[in-house]
Amino acid sequence: MNPPILHTKALTKRYGHHTALTDVTLTLPTGSIVGLVGPNGAGKSTLLALTSGLIRPTSGTIEVLGSPPAADAAQLARVGFVAQDTPVYAALTVDEHLRMGRRLNPHWDARLAADRIRQIGLDPTKKAGRLSGGQKAQLALTIAAAKRPELLIFDEPVAALDPLARRAFLQNLMEFVADLDVSVILSSHLLSDVERVCDHLIVLAESRVQIAGDTETLIAGHHRLVGPRGDLPDLPAGVEVISADHTERQTTLIVRNTGPDTPRALRETPNLDLEDMVLTYLHRAGRITGETTTPVEATR
Amino acid sequence: MIDFHLDPKSGVAPYMQLVQQVQQALRLGMLKVGDQLPTVKHVVAKIAINPNTVLKAYRELERQGLVAPKPGRGTFITATLADDSLSAHQALRTELEHWIAKAEAAGLDHDAIQALITTTLRKTHQGKP
Structure with missing residues (x-):
């Protein structure tokens, strides 16, 4: 090796x-x-x-x-x-x-x-x-x-x-x-x-x-869960919430599954594409430090 | 020889896009047994993708029994999708028609039937190792 x-x-x-x-x-x-x-x-x-x-x-x-x-x-x-x-x-x-x-x-x-x-x-x-x-x-x-x-x-x-x-x-x-x-x-x-x-x-x-x-493993591990506000399923162990966005009626979670298998609750949910996944992490980093981050330019 | 392309907005993994393009070409008769797939170098130079992606696609096609590598010469088509399964299509279609009739009788509309088929297909595949 x-x-x-x-x-x-x-x-x-x-x-x-x-x-x-x-x-x-x-x-x-x-x-x-x-x-x-x-x-x-x-x-x-x-x-x-x-x-x-x-x-x-x-x-x-x-x-x-x-x-x-x-x-x-x-x-x-x-x-x-x-x-x-x-x-x-x-x-x-x-x-x-x-x-x-x-x-x-x-x-x-x-x-x-x-x-x-x-x-x-x-x-x-x-x-x-x-x-x-x-x-x-x-x-x-x-x-x-x-x-x-x-x-x-x-x-x-x-x-x-x-x-x-x-x-x-x-x-x-x-x-x-x-x-x-x-x-x-x-x-x-x-x-x-x-x-x-x-x-x-x-x-x-x-x-x-x-x-x-x-890259492929990362993409396969990230899901978007959308549901009525406050009514999202309990997430299984090994699933981490990366971001949560709330409107009056809806909650959108971006979650990451770190386990080897996709839990049942996530099987029917779409994966994020690479761009959305990267942007989610950049926004989160910006929020945590309290500074506004310039997002990566998606296209030029 | 066929040419590959990549659709970045399709949501399908790049290697799987290549696999699907070969399968499609086989179904349509654009590729026949004995035809050669483009070399890895040719594909990466043409569409600017990772060589590992092409190798992964070719390995997957090999796993499906559609191609075989000949050392030092390239990767060749060993089976056609069209002829192999065509004979089974009619019987399967009849069964499926019965099933769809049952689903409609149970009150499922077109979209519900489609969703059920898609999710069941996905689950069946996930269950396999």
């Missing part, structure tokens, strides 16, 4: 008085494609930076692929990180980016990089500064993947892209995953994209993990 791609215990990061990440305990199995969602300022970039070893935790422990992040050159080669806005060097050509990648990375796959650049139709002689947003993202993805890492990390890879470029990026990324057997963690505001490509989900808000797990 391979070690988990990410294993943290009570992981916390503070900047002075500001706590960016609080008490995060997570285990993500190898081979996953993990979607990290949450409002701006929730701690997504902090968690990704800790995972890639760019910053160190204030307290708690973190292991990436079974080792401390960025412990040595070997560990650095196992993880590919693409920061927000998919940075490339504007003055260098596409080909110069690939040559630099070859010099800097011990396991550089030159053929893979060249093939992919040709397939996505990038002109190797063109300066990166003159590429479109979508092409820059594709170049950054190609360089990260040609490192042949075991884990690829993306901070908001598609946020700035138009729908066509976004889909092209995800197609390319999924093709890499199918080809290279690489695990992925990506943060995104776009829940429809997360639903499409991710098999694991982490919802971060107010610096804490609100919920995390296998």
Whole structure:
């Protein structure tokens, strides 16, 4: 059994008085494609930076692929990180980016990089500064993947892209995953994209993990119960109320079943879709801390 | 070869959407025994979904006895839904017609009958391991 791609215990990061990440305990199995969602300022970039070893935790422990992040050159080669806005060097050509990648990375796959650049139709002689947003993202993805890492990390890879470029990026990324057997963690505001490509989900808000797990299991465990006000059935053990909304006549409960089987009381109730489920947790996080949270943008 | 698509608003799990599209193609005769399903790489590159989703769909189709993987070559159709069960359809339909007549005699309307069938189907499936 391979070690988990990410294993943290009570992981916390503070900047002075500001706590960016609080008490995060997570285990993500190898081979996953993990979607990290949450409002701006929730701690997504902090968690990704800790995972890639760019910053160190204030307290708690973190292991990436079974080792401390960025412990040595070997560990650095196992993880590919693409920061927000998919940075490339504007003055260098596409080909110069690939040559630099070859010099800097011990396991550089030159053929893979060249093939992919040709397939996505990038002109190797063109300066990166003159590429479109979508092409820059594709170049950054190609360089990260040609490192042949075991884990690829993306901070908001598609946020700035138009729908066509976004889909092209995800197609390319999924093709890499199918080809290279690489695990992925990506943060995104776009829940429809997360639903499409991710098999694991982490919802971060107010610096804490609100919920995390296998996407299909999470969706299967969440139900919406609607009934006359005050007349809802007693909930069986293992069923937790996530939110309760009351109108004059009606009560709507969002519940989570944590047991292995769906209790009889929940069998006929519809499951929430991913978007509603995520929003429920974000609203709850906002209410608990008493601050108004900007909800994740559902579509753009 | 067939092409897959994904409807994000359908409420059906993505892997199950792929399964249903293959079943549908089999029922309609668009796929026949010996036909090859698109490779995982082809599907993910085309519709930008998780490769594990495609693998899960193909495993489910294999479990249903509809496809079989040939190592190094791909996944191939091994049964057709249309022909296999077609002969049984008539007898089942007659039984169902009797049952519907009984339900109507008991005062159930169209929607009530539909709801009963849907929930019973779901429960029957849930009861299975």
